[in-house]
Amino acid sequence: MASYKSNEFRKGLKVQIDGEPYLMIEMNFRKPGKGAALFECKLRNLLRNTVLSRTYRGTETLEAADIEETDAQYLYRQGDMYVFMDSTSYEQYELTADQVDDAWKFLKEGQGCALMLYNGNPISLTPPNHVELEIIECEPGAKGDTATNVTKPAKVETGAEFQVPIFIKQGNVIKIDTRTGDYIERVNN
């Protein structure tokens, strides 16, 4: 397995620590008082989402984590499991509700997303930045009110609720930013 020397440490590296995969989310090079170099790292555990602070010295190495990302399609939910299909190999993968986390809100049947695989097993998914979802339930809109700063809750086809402008009606398809959960625009009438 490849490894990284401390002088190769960079934000974005995926490394293996104590048998678990981590993403380097911060790396600060310091060299106080003409002393030995210190590499101050913040690392996010890719299985548990916890953040670890570690400081390394100049002579150390970290093993690279066997992480790859693959494009997949969401198929269906079965009990507590979400089932996906790899878009190139057609292999099926399952993620638990815990692993899917908040991303369930954006998962409609056939939705494309990126799956992260660790040692070949799926550990998390990232939806595209923008997804389109149909409104299945909301209060009727006030006629002629096109203001976007006044909002109301609306339920979409995945079962999730988002804040949308007053003029949005049941049956509308809206675009949502998956990073913030914010309404962006209506995509049809």
Place this chain on the structure above:
Amino acid sequence: MSDFAPTASWAAMRQRAALLRRFRTFFDDLGFLEVETPLLSADTVVDRHLDPIAVNWHDSGNRSTKQPMWLQTSPEFGMKRLLAAGGEAIYQVTRAFRCDEQGVLHNPEFTIAEWYRVGDGYEVGMDLLAELAESLLGTGSVDRIPYREAFKRHAGVDPHLADVAALRQAAVDRQIVIPTGFDNADRDDWLNLLLSGCVEQQLGHDRPAIVYDYPASQAMLACVRTDDPPVAERFELYVDGVELANGYHELRDAAELRRRNEIANRQRQADGKPALPASSRLLAAMDHGLPDCCGVALGFDRLLMAATNATDIRQVLAFPFDRA
């Protein structure tokens, strides 16, 4: 985004040019002579934690490999040789290179300004640095704080007397992340961890601060004063928690430098690094006689960062290392 473009703004590049002019004017007005010395030298500083970049080169005719040369880590050797040969007050703005030093405050190639004046004692050396900082940064009079006092105040330990266990406890108390593989760390490693973790960031906020009287074990090329405990006549300038300059009341004893080189090389080899050439023309110059003097090296890019409130060295470099 293509990476041909500079990372510094044109405003920052104009400020660099202006600061360079003011820096030169400051020393010209004091009667210093601007000098140039080689970037590429057969000699290099022997320091446990400083890794010079070796340049391998060939004879153009027979392609035989020559003895590698070194890109300077500072112009110190060349400038001290000039002092030994009659130089009195000299300064230089040049480039220095340090392997693997890259971060928000480091670029492997950087601009260094260095000056020496014969006859300057320790106090006068610090006075001159303070005057320069006041003149270039306009931040008011420079504070002075002994290294010992800075540690007592911000780390709660006496850096000259505390043992490794007490230094470790101070780091734990201040919730500093203990580096991996620190089991065999020596006192200086722990002091530098505390410096980095809780002391440095407290220095030089209302006004710049000069920290002075370093532990004798961190003398580098400074002379050691035989107080109890003995201290190195070494000082550093801090602005907003960032080290900008390092000065020495210069070591003149060639035998002592040979001894320090030998220790540094032993430590390097224990660290798994190659030893560096222990003999140099600097030692020859010191054997000939280096006059009593103070010298200061200043990170010019960091000075520019302080003057422009930059937080990343990339904001003041046209082309940082990854775009070089």
